[in-house]
Amino acid sequence: MTTGLQDFLEDIQQVENFEEFQDATVKLRDLLGIAHVVYHWVNSVGERFGAGTYSSEWVDRYLEKDYLRMDPVIFGCFQRFTPVSWKQLDWSSKAAKAFFLDALDYGVGNQGYTIPIRGPNGQFALFTLNHNTTDDAWDQLIARNERDLVVVAHEFNKKALSFDAHSEAQVGPSLSPREASAITHLAKGLSRSQAAAEMGISEHTLRVYIESARHKLGAMNTTHAVARALSMGLIIV
Amino acid sequence: MTTGLQDFLEDIQQVENFEEFQDATVKLRDLLGIAHVVYHWVNSVGERFGAGTYSSEWVDRYLEKDYLRMDPVIFGCFQRFTPVSWKQLDWSSKAAKAFFLDALDYGVGNQGYTIPIRGPNGQFALFTLNHNTTDDAWDQLIARNERDLVVVAHEFNKKALSFDAHSEAQVGPSLSPREASAITHLAKGLSRSQAAAEMGISEHTLRVYIESARHKLGAMNTTHAVARALSMGLIIV
DNA sequence: GGGAGCCTCGCTATTTTTGGGGAGGGTAAA
DNA sequence: TTTACCCTCCCCAAAAATAGCGAGGCTCCC
Numbered sequence: 157m158t159t160g161l162q163d164f165l166e167d168i169q170q171v172e173n174f175e176e177f178q179d180a181t182v183k184l185r186d187l188l189g190i191a192h193v194v195y196h197w198v199n200s201v202g203e204r205f206g207a208g209t210y211s212s213e214w215v216d217r218y219l220e221k222d223y224l225r226m227d228p229v230i231f232g233c234f235q236r237f238t239p240v241s242w243k244q245l246d247w248s249s250k251a252a253k254a255f256f257l258d259a260l261d262y263g264v265g266n267q268g269y270t271i272p273i274r275g276p277n278g279q280f281a282l283f284t285l286n287h288n289t290t291d292d293a294w295d296q297l298i299a300r301n302e303r304d305l306v307v308v309a310h311e312f313n314k315k316a317l318s319f320d321a322h323s324e325a326q327v328g329p330s331l332s333p334r335e336a337s338a339i340t341h342l343a344k345g346l347s348r349s350q351a352a353a354e355m356g357i358s359e360h361t362l363r364v365y366i367e368s369a370r371h372k373l374g375a376m377n378t379t380h381a382v383a384r385a386l387s388m389g390l391i392i393v
Numbered sequence: 394m395t396t397g398l399q400d401f402l403e404d405i406q407q408v409e410n411f412e413e414f415q416d417a418t419v420k421l422r423d424l425l426g427i428a429h430v431v432y433h434w435v436n437s438v439g440e441r442f443g444a445g446t447y448s449s450e451w452v453d454r455y456l457e458k459d460y461l462r463m464d465p466v467i468f469g470c471f472q473r474f475t476p477v478s479w480k481q482l483d484w485s486s487k488a489a490k491a492f493f494l495d496a497l498d499y500g501v502g503n504q505g506y507t508i509p510i511r512g513p514n515g516q517f518a519l520f521t522l523n524h525n526t527t528d529d530a531w532d533q534l535i536a537r538n539e540r541d542l543v544v545v546a547h548e549f550n551k552k553a554l555s556f557d558a559h560s561e562a563q564v565g566p567s568l569s570p571r572e573a574s575a576i577t578h579l580a581k582g583l584s585r586s587q588a589a590a591e592m593g594i595s596e597h598t599l600r601v602y603i604e605s606a607r608h609k610l611g612a613m614n615t616t617h618a619v620a621r622a623l624s625m626g627l628i629i630v
Numbered sequence: 631g632g633g634a635g636c637c638t639c640g641c642t643a644t645t646t647t648t649g650g651g652g653a654g655g656g657t658a659a660a
Numbered sequence: 661t662t663t664a665c666c667c668t669c670c671c672c673a674a675a676a677a678t679a680g681c682g683a684g685g686c687t688c689c690c
Contacts (some may be wrong), residue, residue, distance in 0.1 A: 165540065198629060225573070235626040237512040237554050251570075268468065274511035275474040303402065304548055307540045317474050328472075330637060333462075341416030345617030348676075361638050363677085368636090377646095378677070379616045383630055386623050389471075392515045393624055486689090527639070569666060598668050604649085605666090614676090615647075635684075647676065656667075 160187060163302040168311045177315055178207040184308070185209050188297070190287035191265040195312045197281045198230055205316055208284070216264035219256075228252050233272035234281055239305070241298065242268035243291065256383055267294040271309040275317055277328040278387040283309035329372040339366040339393045343382045396570040397424060398541040402512040407549045414552055421447050421545065425538070429523035432549045434516070435467055442553055445521070451499035458495075465489045470509035470519055476542070478535065479505035480528065492494040504531040508546040512554055514624050520546035565625045575602040577628045581618045 164187055168180050177195075185193040194208030206215070217223075226232060232245040260266065265288035273281045273354070287294060298305075331339065334355070341351035352362040366378055373388075375381035382390060385391045401424055403449035405417050414432075422430040431445030435482060443452075454458035454460075468600075469482040485492060495622070497503065502525035510518045522612055524531065568576065571592070589599040610625075622628045 166605075191598070211529060225577070226570075230629065234629065235513050237516070238551055274460050296561050303544050304638085307543055314475055334637065342616050343620035345613035345620070347614065358639060360640065364638080367678085377584065378581035379619050380581050382616050383580035383582070383619050384619055385624055386515070387630055389515045389517065393620055513678060569665065592668085596669060600648085601668080603647095631690100633688105633690090635686100635688085637676085638684085640682075642681085643679090644676070645676105649672105649673080650674105651672090652670080652674085656665100658663100660661100660663080 161301060161308060162193060165304075165307060165311060168308070168315065174207065174319065177312075177319070177388065181208045181311070185336045188285065188301070190285055190297070191263075192284070192286035194286070195281065195309075195316065195317070196233075196284075196286045197279070197310070198224065199279060199281075205320065209265050214259070214264060217258070217262060219239055223255055226251050227255065229270050229284070230282065233270055235377050236301070238271060239269060239302075240268070240269040241294070265289070269294075269298050269305075273309055273313045275313060276388050277387070279317070280314050281316065283312055306367055328376075328388055329390075331372060331385065332365075333368055335369040335372070336385070338362055339369050339385045340393065342366070342378060343386060343391060343393045373383075398538065398545060402541075402544060402548060405545070406553065408552050410558065411444070414549075414556070417549070418445045425522065425534070427524035427534070428500075429521070431521045431548075432518065432553065433521075434518045434553065435461070435471075435577055442518075442557070447509040448500050451496070451501060454495070454499060458494055461554055463488050464492065466505065466521070467519065470507055471517070472548070473509060476506060476508040476539075478495045478531070479485070479507070488585075492574070502526070504528070506535050506542075508542060510546055510550045512550060513626060516554070518550050518553065520549055527555050565627070566611075568606050568609060568622065569602075572602045572609070573628050575599055576606050576619055577630065579615060580623060580628060580630045 164184060167183065170263055171177050171180055171201060181193040181195060185191070192209045194206070194210055196206030196208065197204060199205070226249075228247055229242060230243040231242075232240055241391075247253060251265075251316055254382055267285045268284060268286045270282050270284040273283060275281070285298075287297075290295075337352060342348075346354060348366075349359050353358040355362065366381065369375075369385070370381040371376065373381050373390075374386045375384050382391075384393070401417075401421060404420065408414050408417055418432060422428070429446045431443070431447055433443030433445065434441060463486075465482045465484055465600040466477075467478060469477055469557050484490060502523045504526055505521060505523045507519050507521040510520060512518070520542075522535075525533075526534075574592060575588060579585075579590055583591060585599055585603075586596050589596040592599065603618065606612075606622070607615065607618040610618050610621045623630070
């Protein structure tokens with residue numbers, strides 16, 4: 157490929173702590189000559205993790221305003237497998253427009269390119285490039301680096317996961333076949349009695365599975381258990 | 394990068410149907426000079442999708458024996474983000490050993506390298522290279538192509554997803570902010586009264602949101618509504 | 631051979647959720 | 661201006677879920 161990202165890939169593999177991780181985003185930003193490079197977790201289960209070149213003011217504001225819940229970038233990427241240019245997203249709602257303008261105020265560029273990355277246990281992260289430029293210039297930059305960026309995003313995520321492995325019990329819970337089956341039926345909308353009938357067992361037995369799954373998942377109630385099982389990828393509806 | 398996989402990447406982007414997809418696996422196999430290239434979907438019980446160069450006898454046997462449920466490759470990849478060489482996996486159980494020997498009998502090589510890929514809605518796929526050779530030779534081959542293979546796997550998955558009619562056609566319902574918020578709180582495990590307190594509204598009002606969301610989502614009960622909202626990417630827990 | 635985990639079933643009692651029915655005011659687009 | 665959707669609140673009876681107590685048989689691994 158045509159850019160100098162090969163060398164950068166070597167660099168990032170040397171990263172050993174959070175500071176170096178953060179430095180790597182800065183380095184990539186300078187290498188590409190753009191305004192911002194950001195990697196962050198949008199984690200359902202687990203802790204926050206993020207690094208990048210956005211101003212801390214913007215990060216604080218983002219969190220404070222809970223923009224996470226309406227950011228079109230996040231929703232767009234959450235439903236896609238492929239990277240996405242921000243302008244492909246749906247900015248039609250008033251809230252989205254306000255969010256975009258607010259971002260510009262805080263030094264975020266008007267062009268963005270975000271790669272969704274998914275790991276085990278429902279891990280979900282975004283890797284974003286951002287700049288202030290024309291559509292054409294941006295498209296060209298992206299086209300030049302498209303494939304390398306996938307690998308770069310992959311490497312960033314690998315590093316981020318390796319940091320997390322220390323802090324947390326790395327192996328998520330697993331459900332027994334019957335438990336998974338029970339939770340899956342509930343996720344499909346069946347009531348307990350229907351699910352029990354479907355599985356050919358007594359409703360009481362089904363209840364035992366649900367309870368057991370709930371404990372394994374650390375869930376407070378059935379709905380929570382289903383939500384966790386889903387977002388951890390333990391079941392598929 | 395150093396190999397001829399760049400050209401192959403161009404080829405795979407031209408793929409337009411399942412036959413060409415299948416052909417692409419063959420082409421890549423020949424390009425790398427190895428025994429097998431396989432892409433397959435591991436949506437536990439969902440739709441099947443797969444292509445590759447394994448003999449149909451082996452595929453049939455795999456399905457018939459329900460090896461899916463104990464295959465160490467699948468288990469290992471499910472818990473990992475990074476690609477994995479088969480020999481790093483846990484083959485210690487008796488069932489795993491038997492499975493491996495059975496695979497050899499059916500023409501599967503002793504060396505394997507599998508890349509896990511995750512898409513939206515819990516999509517999970519594996520991209521596997523397989524060959525019969527020594528550890529050293531295999532490691533070298535992998536090291537040479539490591540990064541390109543990530544991109545190749547990515548492209549294969551992109552194509553596979555595009556074939557899936559589901560992902561394209563449907564424009565799902567959307568939830569109002571309060572509805573989304575209500576459903577999100579439930580997905581986090583809060584009870585109705587807790588969620589209502591959190592949102593600063595009466596429990597009755599909260600119920601109206603849930604009901605309304607349920608109808609929009611075509612869900613039979615609250616748990617179903619949460620599950621649908623989650624898998625449609627309408628909320629993020 | 632013992633322990634761990636899985637699968638199956640039973641009971642009672644309490645709390646929570648659900649499925650209907652209403653009503654009024656706001657905002658926003660057509 | 662009308663229509664539509666959003667937000668907020670209320671009642672009631674029936675259904676479902678939860679929490680706790682049990683029990684026995686099965687397989688697999690150390």
